[in-house]
Amino acid sequence: MKVSYNWLKELLGIELSPQELAKKLTAVGLPVETIEPLASGLEQIVVAELTAVDPHPNADRLSLTTVNAGENTYSIVCGAQNIKAGDKVPLAPMGSTLPGGLKIKKARLRGVESEGMLCSAEELELELIQTSDGLLQLPADSVPGQSLTRCLGLDDYILDIELTANRSDCLSVRGLTTEIAATLGKKYMLPLPRPVPEAGDGVAIDIQTEHCPRYTGMVIEGVKVGPSPLWAQLRLLACGMRPVNNIVDATNLVMLEWGQPLHAFDLNKLPAPAIAVRQARSGEKIVTLDDKTRELTPEMMLITSGDKPVAIAGVMGSLDSEVDAGTNSVLLESAHFAPLSVRKTAKALGINSEAAARFEKGIDPAIVVPAAHRAASLIQEFADGRPGKLVSVGQEQDLTAKITVDLERVNRLLGTDIQVPEAREILDNLGLAVSEGEVRTQFTVKVAGRRQDLRLEEDIAEELGRIYGLDKVPARLPVAPVTLGMRTRSQRLEALVRETLVGCGLNEMVTYAFISPEQVAKTKARAGVPIANPLTRERSQMRGEMLPSVLETLAVNLAQGRAGAALFELGTVYRSAQPLPAQHTNVVGALCGEAPVHWQGAAQYDFYAIKGVVEQLLAALGIDAEYIAAAPEQYHPGRCALVKCQGKELGYVGQVHPEICVAVKLEKPVYYFDLSFGALIALSPETISFQAPSRYPAIHRDLAVEVDSDVTVARLHGIIEQIGGELLESVQCFDVYSGANLGPNRKSLAFALSFRHQARTLKDKEVQALIDKIISGLEQEAGARLRGR
Numbered sequence: 001m002k003v004s005y006n007w008l009k010e011l012l013g014i015e016l017s018p019q020e021l022a023k024k025l026t027a028v029g030l031p032v033e034t035i036e037p038l039a040s041g042l043e044q045i046v047v048a049e050l051t052a053v054d055p056h057p058n059a060d061r062l063s064l065t066t067v068n069a070g071e072n073t074y075s076i077v078c079g080a081q082n083i084k085a086g087d088k089v090p091l092a093p094m095g096s097t098l099p100g101g102l103k104i105k106k107a108r109l110r111g112v113e114s115e116g117m118l119c120s121a122e123e124l125e126l127e128l129i130q131t132s133d134g135l136l137q138l139p140a141d142s143v144p145g146q147s148l149t150r151c152l153g154l155d156d157y158i159l160d161i162e163l164t165a166n167r168s169d170c171l172s173v174r175g176l177t178t179e180i181a182a183t184l185g186k187k188y189m190l191p192l193p194r195p196v197p198e199a200g201d202g203v204a205i206d207i208q209t210e211h212c213p214r215y216t217g218m219v220i221e222g223v224k225v226g227p228s229p230l231w232a233q234l235r236l237l238a239c240g241m242r243p244v245n246n247i248v249d250a251t252n253l254v255m256l257e258w259g260q261p262l263h264a265f266d267l268n269k270l271p272a273p274a275i276a277v278r279q280a281r282s283g284e285k286i287v288t289l290d291d292k293t294r295e296l297t298p299e300m301m302l303i304t305s306g307d308k309p310v311a312i313a314g315v316m317g318s319l320d321s322e323v324d325a326g327t328n329s330v331l332l333e334s335a336h337f338a339p340l341s342v343r344k345t346a347k348a349l350g351i352n353s354e355a356a357a358r359f360e361k362g363i364d365p366a367i368v369v370p371a372a373h374r375a376a377s378l379i380q381e382f383a384d385g386r387p388g389k390l391v392s393v394g395q396e397q398d399l400t401a402k403i404t405v406d407l408e409r410v411n412r413l414l415g416t417d418i419q420v421p422e423a424r425e426i427l428d429n430l431g432l433a434v435s436e437g438e439v440r441t442q443f444t445v446k447v448a449g450r451r452q453d454l455r456l457e458e459d460i461a462e463e464l465g466r467i468y469g470l471d472k473v474p475a476r477l478p479v480a481p482v483t484l485g486m487r488t489r490s491q492r493l494e495a496l497v498r499e500t501l502v503g504c505g506l507n508e509m510v511t512y513a514f515i516s517p518e519q520v521a522k523t524k525a526r527a528g529v530p531i532a533n534p535l536t537r538e539r540s541q542m543r544g545e546m547l548p549s550v551l552e553t554l555a556v557n558l559a560q561g562r563a564g565a566a567l568f569e570l571g572t573v574y575r576s577a578q579p580l581p582a583q584h585t586n587v588v589g590a591l592c593g594e595a596p597v598h599w600q601g602a603a604q605y606d607f608y609a610i611k612g613v614v615e616q617l618l619a620a621l622g623i624d625a626e627y628i629a630a631a632p633e634q635y636h637p638g639r640c641a642l643v644k645c646q647g648k649e650l651g652y653v654g655q656v657h658p659e660i661c662v663a664v665k666l667e668k669p670v671y672y673f674d675l676s677f678g679a680l681i682a683l684s685p686e687t688i689s690f691q692a693p694s695r696y697p698a699i700h701r702d703l704a705v706e707v708d709s710d711v712t713v714a715r716l717h718g719i720i721e722q723i724g725g726e727l728l729e730s731v732q733c734f735d736v737y738s739g740a741n742l743g744p745n746r747k748s749l750a751f752a753l754s755f756r757h758q759a760r761t762l763k764d765k766e767v768q769a770l771i772d773k774i775i776s777g778l779e780q781e782a783g784a785r786l787r788g789r
Contacts, residue, residue: 001176002158006153006156008173011177024180024183025183028182044097046147051085059110061081063079067091072093075112078118091116091118098117098123129230129233154234173256179430195390196376201388202388203391217332218388222328223385224384236256250383251332258367264331266330268328279301299341300349301337301341312345312351332375332376336397344533365398372390399449409457413461431450445460489681497570501613506566511550511553514539514540522663523634525544528545542574542581551590555664563593568590572584588673589672607671622684635652636655648679651679696762699756699762704750706786715782716782720751722777723777724753727766727767728770729756730754731751
């Protein structure tokens with residue numbers, strides 16, 4: 001927000017320098033980014049009055065002028081044609097330097113000496129000021145000899161204030177003056193404009209959308225479009241806006257003054273003497289004031305006349321209805337548009353207008369009508385307009401709020417000792433009405449619609465703290481009982497998971513939780529939760545699975561020349577549910593390409609490597625799982641297992657389907673696991689029981705059996721464990737063999753069995769008896785045959 005220092009100073013009657021004022025604003029949360037002079041290089045230019053204008057004796061297009069510059073009179077040759085005796089114009093006397101660097105010296109022009117230079121706006125680098133061709137005509141009450149900067153108010157400074165999104169009230173001089181006065185311990189409320197006398201009939205208005213609570217329109221006839229008064233143009237320039245003409249400048253001045261955007265239509269360019277506010281139709285188009293054709297959607301709100309769009313509500317008017325030099329009657333619009341509707345429309349169309357910036361943050365509904373009267377009075381002053389009847393349709397929204405405040409709680413929150421009278425004075429200076437409560441330190445604050453950012457007691461506490469002065473808050477260490485911090489069970493298991501996977505040689509990654517529909521389609525992932533207002537299409541969904549994120553990260557790593565990658569993540573996934581989407585935490589890991597080089601040479605990651613990682617992770621968590629062959633569509637149909645424990649599914653481990661790898665441009669196989677962290681927490685024992693190792697020796701036996709090729713190791717493993725009972729300490733498959741000597745569709749599996757008793761030494765015959773039972777069980781339940789029989 002850019003604002004004129006002189007404007008603020010004029011309204012408040014303060015004597016603070018621009019730097020002091022900036023410091024005050026910054027201290028209350030309105031930081032001033034820059035302070036820039038409105039104009040520079042004009043210090044030597046003064047006001048001069050033409051006392052005589054005579055023809056040049058030797059040139060038809062030059063004039064010989066006599067000028068009064070206060071204490072001195074000069075004779076100056078001038079080529080401008082728009083001058084006459086009595087005009088007040090800028091004078092660059094001898095010895096002065098113009099902003100462009102030109103030094104003024106005494107010169108002879110066609111035989112006549114000239115003792116200075118009379119200047120145009122362009123020569124003074126004030127070309128943004130709208131004037132007629134020739135010399136810059138100064139106000140009639142200008143004093144000869146006075147500094148030009150003082151005469152025109154060019155001794156001004158532009159304060160550029162950085163505003164947070166919640167402070168829409170400070171997008172106006174009205175809000176800023178209230179803030180500044182409060183910091184000085186005073187109260188200042190900009191006086192409401194007086195209604196202008198109205199005459200004649202008004203325009204018909206029809207509101208057809210819920211996004212426009214109120215719309216007012218006033219016809220102003222007999223306007224003469226031209227440049228605004230110099231003071232108005234300079235005020236706009238000091239606020240960072242370009243003067244356009246007296247009609248548009250009047251609406252912009254009111255917007256800067258009151259924070260209410262307005263718009264003026266050329267009444268004669270409207271298709272009908274009526275206005276309708278409605279939603280756009282699909283495919284409808286409008287050419288806006290920036291001469292761009294905009295295609296509209298039904299979510300956008302329009303101002304129409306005769307069903308033809310004449311403005312995008314709250315954003316920008318149409319080129320067809322703009323005010324120009326031929327305009328003699330205007331329709332002045334002042335309305336209240338829904339912030340969300342304007343924000344979405346402006347963003348969708350890529351328009352960053354001053355009006356949209358205010359509407360989308362929320363305006364004060366109470367100022368809609370007064371702002372229209374203020375603009376009408378300025379148009380009457382600037383352009384000799386005759387205001388008609390103000391037609392208002394809709395109701396003023398009541399956005400006031402009542403907040404109960406406990407000052408003792410506020411002081412505890414801020415660390416201050418603000419007393420009740422001081423708190424009431426601060427709030428009153430901010431324009432907030434305070435009424436007493438049942439307890440002395442409690443009161444109710446009524447917040448007007450202009451401060452829509454104040455809705456909670458904490459908001460009032462912030463206001464008190466800002467104005468009281470955060471620099472006055474004493475530095476005190478907080479007093480609180482010291483407690484021993486502890487991790488929750490979930491946090492402890494998270495740390496254990498990370499520690500275990502890092503120990504397995506995996507690197508942790510942190511990926512975006514947002515993915516694109518294309519990623520979902522390529523990886524055949526579960527659909528996530530769509531984002532209503534995504535920043536980009538690439539991040540338009542909250543992921544339902546982590547596989548797309550993992551494959552994207554692998555592809556980036558391998559594309560940079562890495563031979564292999566071992567990654568894991570403990571992240572969130574999102575599932576559609578009622579009434580709200582659900583969020584879950586999963587543990588995923590992936591191996592791809594070559595394993596790290598060691599003394600045995602390079603090796604490729606495979607299914608057994610990723611399964612070993614899962615086994616080690618589950619062992620660390622105290623979970624005894626089983627692996628069941630499975631074939632979800634994301635995995636290789638012969639290299640995937642469902643991980644289960646106590647009948648509950650933990651997730652999957654296996655090789656990602658080669659078609660998916662091709663789709664995401666991964667040339668090497670990817671081995672992947674995806675486990676539910678919630679299930680791991682539920683199945684991991686909270687306490688670990690200790691069992692002392694047996695002091696007695698173990699007896700080891702190897703067992704090789706022939707089975708059909710479709711019999712799994714897990715099935716035989718289960719039979720062996722069931723029959724072996726408590727004496728079976730461990731069982732491990734250490735060899736798989738198939739060959740022509742076994743016959744078609746047959747294979748050999750070899751197991752290493754270890755037997756041990758906790759209280760005594762086992763005898764060979766006891767172990768042999770168990771071996772015989774195991775062989776018999778394998779033969780009966782799995783059709784196995786002892787190898788070599």
